[in-house]
Amino acid sequence: MIGAGYVGLVSAACFSEFGWDVTCVEKDASKLDKLNGGEIPIYEPGLDVLVEKNVRSGRLRFTSELAEVAREADLIFLAVGTPMRRGDGYADLSYVYQAVEEIAPHLTGFTVITTKSTVPVGTSREIERRMRRLRPDADFAICSNPEFLREGSAIQDFMHPDRVLVGVDDNRAREVLDRLYEPLRLRSAPVMFVSRESAELAKYAANAFLAMKISFINEISDLCEEVGANVQQVASAIGSDRRIGDKFLHPGPGYGGSCFPKDVSALARTAREARSPLTLVEQVEKVNNERKIAMAHRVIRALGGDVVGKTVAVLGVTFKQNTDDMRDAPSLVILPMLQERGATVRVYDPQGRHQAEPLLPGLVWCQSVLEAAEGAAAAVVLTEWNEFRAVSLPALKEKMSGDVLVDLRNIYRADLARDAGFAYTSVGRPDKPRADDGSTFGNDGILIEGADGTLTA
Incomplete structure (x- = not known):
């Protein structure tokens, strides 16, 4: 090897x-x-x-x-x-x-x-x-x-x-x-x-298709926010179709890692050289690059449009959970934008510090979620590490000076975040969507309160 x-x-x-x-x-x-x-x-x-x-x-x-x-x-x-x-x-x-x-x-x-x-x-x-x-x-x-x-x-x-x-x-x-x-x-x-050519192309085609699903659901999540739909309900509905499948239909701050960014780019350029352009693949790359920038602006808007002198607690910097890989991670775009606009950024990641520290100068590195939250005007979830899901939202809020929680991975329930005192922002989900009959749905898309007041598991 x-x-x-x-x-x-x-x-x-x-x-x-x-x-x-x-x-x-x-x-x-x-x-x-x-x-x-x-x-x-x-x-x-x-x-x-x-x-x-x-x-x-x-x-x-x-x-x-x-x-x-x-x-x-x-x-x-x-x-x-x-x-x-x-x-x-x-x-x-x-x-x-x-x-x-x-x-x-x-x-x-x-x-x-x-x-x-x-x-x-x-x-x-x-x-x-x-x-x-x-x-x-x-x-x-x-x-x-x-x-x-x-x-x-x-x-x-x-x-x-x-x-x-x-x-x-x-x-x-x-x-x-x-x-x-x-x-x-x-x-x-x-x-x-x-054949050898088939194997080589299949690898690129597979990664480009998965990246396309991510960019697709990210754009759908933006549409959901505008029309009052819930992206998790939409993803569940289309993902149950076996022709589509439920994998890689989770909205977030954009894809990163060692494969998708470079493979999408390489496939698009290979196709151009072969005079058979893959314009759909090229658009996937464009959507993903713009997504990361848009997520930085989302954090800034949640803080009233101005982050000068404000402290932002960031939960996770690696491109996904269960890895220390920082290659093309959304944090490499989002965090410098916050810093350039005057924010102090406090960060905790269970595994990412060693790889991330040389790439993201000027951050304040912390040993836990609650330490990162100390004095923060806002907390931002960038990576969906399982330990973040178990964080006590009231304890998180108590450590912070502000009440903004921007969940770019949709790992929290809006009602629980709101009960903890947060001004909560997620991706592609309305705060409390209601069905035509007056029923209320939770942010996971499950019916939690019928029109007659009954609760449904």
Whole structure:
């Protein structure tokens, strides 16, 4: 496994759990020292236990010696970074091609080289072309095996996948990869063998479609606010349609993370270069960028349009819960806008401080929700960490100097927030929607008081 980042480390740990002998090659000396010292450099629930178990068993090890690993390996995964390239938004493949050049001199026997990283369509063929030029005598096959892991539940996703997608045009390589994933096939996980181009495009198409669902429901939530509808009721209604599904229909401050922003951008630019523009995908990117700015203005409006000299308590900065990932997190746009307009920002995040602190200078970091709330004119929920749901709203209000609560993840009930003394703002939900017969609905969309005064669970 070339690269012990998020994808590489999770995949290596899970493959070793299957019983395979896995070596992770990592060039970053600091990260390598941590791994060999038993420290996991990223936060992913359960990963520390899985790594420790398989290192102890001898099936998983970490090294910087690429030459030795390349000589011995039957299967080499490329799990290096493919960040968004500056200037044009295209995927930066320099780390992939660098790895290929370093692997090439050391190949012995038949070797399957497979991209785990998300790469644009045609990358496998370009890797093959470069490898043929570097080692015309080598016996190898180039494949694509994109990952579909959600940060925060990556191990579950790896062990119980919706599908395993393998792009392969070589029968020998297909046999190797079929054997690799046999433990999952025995659990009835579908292993799909397709062309390399199909595998590469499917990864981008899947992420772009999910990002589109997020941007769609965010725009619908804005419409709900204007017409008096409840976005959670709308999402529940459309999500119950099996053709649509209920996943990724939760409004919020915009998507972020390691995949959606860069993959949507790269797919749009790939399509432009292929003279087959995906204008819908391009609009998804535009909507998401504008969403983050709009959420900053929402906080400012909730504070009367002026945040100069006011303290804002922010709950969560990572792009989602159960991760320390800050890549393209909405907080990177929203919090600097508040600071630029004169606000003091106090922050608490259960896991995000280490990654966020260099990216968000000038924040006041706190050790708990209530500490962050001390003296704050407003509290803002940016990340839906479970511990925020359990916060006592009266206790939160007591710590604050003001009464504004801006819930950009809809984790609280408006009636409870109001009872605690808050001027509560959420996303896409009216304060107390009423049905035509006079019934009252809760903010979760459940009928809580009938027209005759009866309560319904």
